[in-house]
Amino acid sequence: MHSTEQIRQRLSIGGELRSQPASNWQGDAGQLPAEIARFYEQIGPWGEVIYESVGPVGLHFSAGGNPVCVPPLHRLLDLQAGYAWESDPDQPFDDWPGHWLVIAEQGGDPFIYDSQTGQVFFAFHGAGHWSPRLFAPNLYTALGGIATVADIHERLPEEELNLDDGLTPQGRARVLAALSQFTHDPNLAQAMLDAWEYYE
Structure with a gap:
């Protein structure tokens, strides 16, 4: 298991980190999983302020491709729109379990935290139904893994980047x-890339 400081160092390449209290959550207090609340308090994805x-x-x-976006806590509830509900949190979609929480997205494809297991899944949108694939066994592995891939991808020499494939x-x-x-764990790493279809 990675420490909080290790994950902070990994995620810092994506933007500013700032501790955020659970009160920043815009939904009902009981809907925010305790692990997500701790994650925002201890690590705190915040990012750049482009416009005040x-x-x-x-x-x-x-x-590679669309960036993976992780919102600050006060925007996390809004991220659920289009996945858990259309426009009203009180009118959820039937095919979206209440224990799923979108914690990040890539071009509309969600990374889903399962509050019952603590696992993180990845799904492709636009298929007419959700078929999430297990991406990582826990939150830190999921987000730290995404940051790790982004970091190495940024540093690949040009001759190892093939724009067609x-x-x-x-x-x-x-x-x-x-x-x-x-x-x-090389097997876990390969399984994460496969679930993400990172090479496709």
Whole structure:
């Protein structure tokens, strides 16, 4: 298990981190999982303030394709719109379990925290139904893993970037090696990349 400080260091490449109390959550207090509340208090994705009228935009991790976006806590409830409900939290969709919470998204594809198990899933939108794939066994592994992939992707030499296929075999190997080092488990690292369809 990674320490809070280790995860803070990983996530800091995506933007400013700032401790945020659970009171920043805009929904009912009982709807915010305790682990998510601790995550925002101890690590606190905040991000850059581009416009004062908009406020912080959260963390952004560029890992090829659309960036992965992690909102500040006061925007986390709004992130659920389109997944858990359309426009009214009191009118949830039937096919979205109440124990699912979107904690990040990539071009509309959600990373889902399951408050019953603590696991994080990844799903593709637009299929007509949700078929989430297990992405990581816990919150820290999920977000730290995303940051790790973004960091190594940013540092790949140009000859290992193939714009048609995403990455060359050498680039893929570097990404897998970096994620394996982070997770201490090459099989888990490969499973995360497969669930994310990172190489596709």
